[in-house]
Amino acid sequence: PSSGKWRVMDAGCGTGLCGPLFKNLSSHLAGIDLSQRMIDRARDRRIYDHLEVAEVAQGVRKAGQGSLELIIAADVVVYIGDLGPFLEASAGALKGTRGLLAFTTEAATEGEGGAASEGGGWKLTISGRFAHQREYVLKAAKATGSLEMITAQECTPRWNRGEPVEGHLYMFRSTL
Numbered sequence: 048p049s050s051g052k053w054r055v056m057d058a059g060c061g062t063g064l065c066g067p068l069f070k071n072l073s074s075h076l077a078g079i080d081l082s083q084r085m086i087d088r089a090r091d092r093r094i095y096d097h098l099e100v101a102e103v104a105q106g107v108r109k110a111g112q113g114s115l116e117l118i119i120a121a122d123v124v125v126y127i128g129d130l131g132p133f134l135e136a137s138a139g140a141l142k143g144t145r146g147l148l149a150f151t152t153e154a155a156t157e158g159e160g161g162a163a164s165e166g167g168g169w170k171l172t173i174s175g176r177f178a179h180q181r182e183y184v185l186k187a188a189k190a191t192g193s194l195e196m197i198t199a200q201e202c203t204p205r206w207n208r209g210e211p212v213e214g215h216l217y218m219f220r221s222t223l
Contacts, residue, residue: 061082076097118141137194155178184217194221202216
C-alpha cells in the first residue's frame with residue numbers, strides 16, 4: 048500500500064521504540080506486549096493508535112483474520128521457543144498477498160550453552176533468551192501453508208556487554 052495505508056502491528060512493542068519508524072506508513076498502528084509497564088511507557092510516546100497487554104500469538108490472532116498489512120516483531124521472538132503459534136497467528140492475520148511479516152531472531156550457534164528443544168531448531172540460551180536455527184524458522188514458516196520467505200539476512204539484533212549478538216532478520220509475504 049501507499050504511504051499511510053498500512054494496518055501495522057508492533058508485536059512485542061515494549062516501550063515503543065519501533066513505533067516512530069512505522070507511524071508514517073500506517074493508517075492504524077497497534078502495539079501489544081506482555082508487560083503493562085511496557086505498554087504504559089509506549090503509551091507515553093503518543094505514537095500508537097491502540098495498545099494492549101497480550102502474549103504475541105494471542106494478540107496477533109485477536110487482531111482478526113486478514114486484518115493487517117504488516118506485523119513487526121523486533122527483538123521479540125527471543126522470548127519464544129516454539130515459533131509455530133506465533134507464525135500461525137501471523138499468517139492468519141495478514142491481509143492477502145499484501146501482508147508482510149518481519150522479525151528478528153538470535154542465531155543458534157554450535158557449542159553455545161543452554162537447553163535445546165526436543166525437536167531441535169531452537170534452544171534456551173544461558174542468557175535466558177531463545178536462539179533459533181535458520182532452517183527451523185524457514186520450516187516453521189512453511190508449515191503455516193501461507194508464508195513465503197522474501198529474505199533472511201544475517202544481522203546484529205542487539206549487543207551484549209559490548210559484543211554483537213549474531214542473528215537474522217526475516218521477512219515473509221502472505222500467499223493467501
